[in-house]
Amino acid sequence: MSNITRPWWKDAVVYQIYPASFHDSNNDGIGDIPGIIQKLDYIQSLGVEVIWVCPMYASPQIDMGYDISDYEAVHPPYGTVQDMEVLIKETHSRNMKVILDLVINHTSDQHAWFKESQSSKDNPKRDWYIWRPAKYDSEGKRGPPNNWRSFFGGSVWQWDEQTQEYYLHLFCTEQPDINWENEEARKAIYQSAMTSWLEKGVDGFRIDTVNMYSKPMDFPDAPVQDPSTPWQDASLIFCNGPNMDKYLDEMNAILSRYNAMSVGECPATPDRARVIRYVSAEAKKLNMVFQFDSVDVGQSKPSKYDTKPFNYTLADVKGAISRTQSLLDGTDAWTTSFIENHDQARSVSRFGNDSPTFRTRSGKMLSMLFASLSGTLFIYQGQEIGMINMPKDWDIAEYKDIDSQNFYADALARNPGNKAVKDFAKAGLQHLSRDHARTPMQWTAASPNAGFTGDKVKPWMRVNTSAQDGINVKDEDADATSVLNFWRSMLKVRKNHAEVLVHGTFQLVDENNEKVFSFVKTSLDGKDKALLVCNLSDEENRVPEFEGVELAEAMLLLDNPWEGRIYLID
Template structure:
């Protein structure tokens, strides 16, 4: 099948970003060009031909800005400079140019809810209460309890644990940080701060040629008046989950309208990270074309399946049903219906554990097949498709027996430290925490990219100690080199699906979505229908390690179906067309198929 190429300006009457496939790159872990153990910008440039060969049209580069790296670059000390181990501004100029030479586009992370506490703006803000930039961040006086003990202004829990308030002894006030204490929140109520952010973080890079932004924590900029306490859900701690309190505040539409006006001048795209937004009407208000706020958002329905209700790690592995996955997919796909809204399809990113380990089966027997099933599923959903580095080769979580010292993420470390503080040496309780981390930690997405089976997987030199240990699964066949030559690999299934996605864009990218056989506990099935031709594609996915039957669909005549794709190589099974009816109706463990029904 010849590969279709997306027109990177306009596809018919559609904006360029609707039919694009976007590949996310985590710079520290992608490719180390100078053998210092840390991935870098020249390393990304070296791999552009590989990325393009996948059928990808856009790369998204995670933060490469100057940063103390408390939160892996999401604590930015200078929006207009590059973190030196990653390279220079000239390296970024080269990357942007080389992306465009290939007819591709590039977007960057836009992290503007907060800066680093080392940013010059915050250094001025905290220097005195009378400094002109004092109001650029959110400062509040202490409260005092009945005993006269100083307390933070409210009970909000930080996304990384503990209070969102940090006491500053110099000026004797608290400042707000929804994430690490080293990540103070910008006060968007301050016009001067907001305009400075737009100029430094957005316009400076749009002028350099970037084509848009993935916008971090896009719905947190407008805080609720009075910063009220969150409802108490966990009586064991004074700090409560407040996401539903501080997200989607009263001035969010105003701020996003300002940002959209800037992006529109450059024909630049926006995709916002939109947590804690359960109301579909509010999401549509952000991504409606008429509203002119954001092009699309990441809803977290699918990736949040199985996480803890009170906190992320307050759960056990595989604490979900297939029904939960079905419901999550239905909610995100429902944005594309009788509206002018747009949606996204994704199941991995830098903040999520590997999808095969969470939703498939990462055992040697089933990891390739279940990885290909997940690829077929998410490449068949409507909206703009996002793939995270290593997802295309079926990378899996770190091994169970790796010690806690191999976990580097601030969220993981804080979680384990909190467990130690709460449970001491209670081995059962600590094992529960370790199990949750091994299943859900962000660290699993941050192990280096696996290019070959050699020592360090050719991410860096063989005699170099990488910043993070390379997953030993690279030696077990999960690497680019081995998979390129294997027609039955996860990598080549992804390539085929991206071709299919372009050939049948009316059904797979723009089509209406209908879940079928909803109550089936093992098989996820849905129909995608072209709005223009009425043709349909049925996708079926067996989420179990046992045989399952195809759904019985009265509305579709299976005898008229054309098999477009399956995830089982011919060496494992006869061609589906050659089977008798009883064989063809049986799905093998973790099998997936896509059928075309022409109208």
């Protein structure tokens, strides 16, 4: 092991928790903060050092808590501020850390700030949000200021009858964007959303939509890519705007005072140099970002669901991972390794084979793959037991996410009565919907609620029936060959060989192989190498040749016989 002194967050493994779906302590059908506290020993047993709690703030829950009505209060079904203080204390007592979601591109339209802003054009907080007058065509018909498409469909502009102007919302209508050009608004955000929680002891933030705060204030139209709709993808226009560096400097000044970590959600940033400017140690903007190359594989645009399942090649996966790993090549930047979160379908169903025959092997292989990549590793709840997508025969009514609902409704509205379109839309959701990550955590095989909540309670979202097929914590904990125990072993291997697996450089091997993903990791001092071989197919495949090394002479660290092998080469 190295004696190099590094920031604590570089070697950390982070476990993401979605409060509504993790564990219900009071049998009301909704997960809560006391439920998280009850499971801290389990989380610690995985070998992780940090928990990331998704938004638990006061919210109308239009977008599952990413529409915040009060940054300093807790959503009542989840608990209280005092519960959060206990969670922070109990996590720290186990030598783990806590990070929270920081959602500050927008608020809920129920936030007191927006209510004031909306009340009149001369209200002192009017300029805290982005308001613009209508455009009128030659016939006098009112229209929005530009043609930008919301992430959830339709225009980004909502007409306000009371003040006769439009406000901007990149996401839901109920999520108005804050005007970051207003210094007073920024200071209020920093105090209410950041400092108030840092003072309570949180150790950092996952920062939602971190590159969207600075928009071009002339709001130019986006190029027309989809002539069938008036609303066009403008993400390359409103992401990475002119004042982003200034805003991140201000935020980092606060975070640095608390030695707090920052990981930003950074979509629509294909320029490697721009990403490096965000995460360079010298630049002091963000510690790291989530790039979406890997999780975007096989998705469509403008709606990711508008595609057939498994619409990608292994070359696409290799290229995506290579791009995020390359951030470390010759730079002082840092990166992340992840393949699941609250916005993604389950990785075993997307990149493995979730049939009863192969899903355990797939889960182990994906564990080995992503735990061997450089950067800070993030695991999403249920990933460690190999949770899979919802059953294909479930009705569309089981899909609760607003993004899923909007996509399906829009597809049917555009093609009424067309069964082929309906089936295609549902297939896209069955493969990629965010709902798959949001079904309750599977603690036991006990029917009907898998230990998430009481058996006689109806949970807020239906529990995946795969819990009865062995995909649950209790059964896997007792099975030495389970995905869960493989994850525990893999995290020990990652920790014991951090110089090569966490900090090493990445090089593809056998790049053109269409079934096997192989790569070499090399420690920065060049003394240690690891060869990773992952078979992403249902067939047996050979281990590729590795120049200059006889694999029989290599030290076999961990062997998942069918799909994954890792060799440490001295």
